[in-house]
Amino acid sequence: MAGIVTIINHASVLIQLDGVSILTDPIYSRTVSFLFPRLQRPGIAFEDLPPLDVVLVSHSDYDHLNLKTLRRLSRRNIAPIVLPIGLGTYARSAGFADVVEVSAWQTVERGSLKVTCVPAKHLSKRRPGDPASRSCVGYVVQAGSHTVYFAGDTAYDDFFSEIGTRFSIDVALLPIGAYKPERWFKNLHLHPATALQAFFDLKARHLVPMHWGTFWISDEPMAEPPRLLLAEAERRGCAGAVHVLRNGEALRF
Numbered sequence: 001m002a003g004i005v006t007i008i009n010h011a012s013v014l015i016q017l018d019g020v021s022i023l024t025d026p027i028y029s030r031t032v033s034f035l036f037p038r039l040q041r042p043g044i045a046f047e048d049l050p051p052l053d054v055v056l057v058s059h060s061d062y063d064h065l066n067l068k069t070l071r072r073l074s075r076r077n078i079a080p081i082v083l084p085i086g087l088g089t090y091a092r093s094a095g096f097a098d099v100v101e102v103s104a105w106q107t108v109e110r111g112s113l114k115v116t117c118v119p120a121k122h123l124s125k126r127r128p129g130d131p132a133s134r135s136c137v138g139y140v141v142q143a144g145s146h147t148v149y150f151a152g153d154t155a156y157d158d159f160f161s162e163i164g165t166r167f168s169i170d171v172a173l174l175p176i177g178a179y180k181p182e183r184w185f186k187n188l189h190l191h192p193a194t195a196l197q198a199f200f201d202l203k204a205r206h207l208v209p210m211h212w213g214t215f216w217i218s219d220e221p222m223a224e225p226p227r228l229l230l231a232e233a234e235r236r237g238c239a240g241a242v243h244v245l246r247n248g249e250a251l252r253f
Contacts, residue, residue: 018144043248058152177212
């Protein structure tokens with residue numbers, strides 16, 4: 001069976017592998033923190049989401065751990081939710097009964113699905129003094145013969161090479177937006193150029209960028225991140241492996 005990744009919006013991606021459906025960092029709200037309005041509709045309407053086998057949350061920032069959306073999901077799904085250690089309280093308050101908290105390199109198996117938590121270089125900014133501010137991770141999901149890496153929010157670091165050594169990755173879902181001003185974001189988020197370097201480190205077959213174009217949460221122009229990414233991919237000779245998907249578009253692999 002084919003693997004499919006569909007960009008919903010921001011870091012919300014529907015991953016479908018051999019009949020297993022995974023939803024990452026779901027956000028269907030109209031704003032982030034009541035401050036940053038939505039500029040594009042979700043690519044899949046909430047009512048059209050398929051039954052889910054697991055929900056993944058990478059960290060506690062408002063644009064990744066969206067309680068309004070999690071409450072809606074808990075009312076319609078009985079899927080487990082996987083979060084970094086320290087964030088389970090949020091999931092339980094949203095109505096999830098099956099809550100799994102994980103740390104880096106820990107693996108969770110449900111049926112044919114294997115989810116491995118991997119490191120991320122990021123600090124959550126949900127509230128000042130948050131004890132879970134360093135509870136930021138990515139995930140490698142495996143089912144059948146397919147492997148997808150979801151980075152969540154992260155800056156560039158050596159762990160990309162380690163992930164690439166441990167796993168044979170088909171698709172790397174890498175954030176490319178929210179990098180200006182650089183003095184604020186250089187240790188929190190990938191720039192399009194460092195996202196491409198991470199792709200090489202991961203030795204993945206395909207790169208699908210995310211975390212751009214839906215919410216204006218930083219200073220760069222909304223259309224700049226994919227333009228810079230494609231220009232860098234052309235320069236480095238890998239443009240055919242980079243798939244810039246609009247909300248609702250999918251890559252089959």
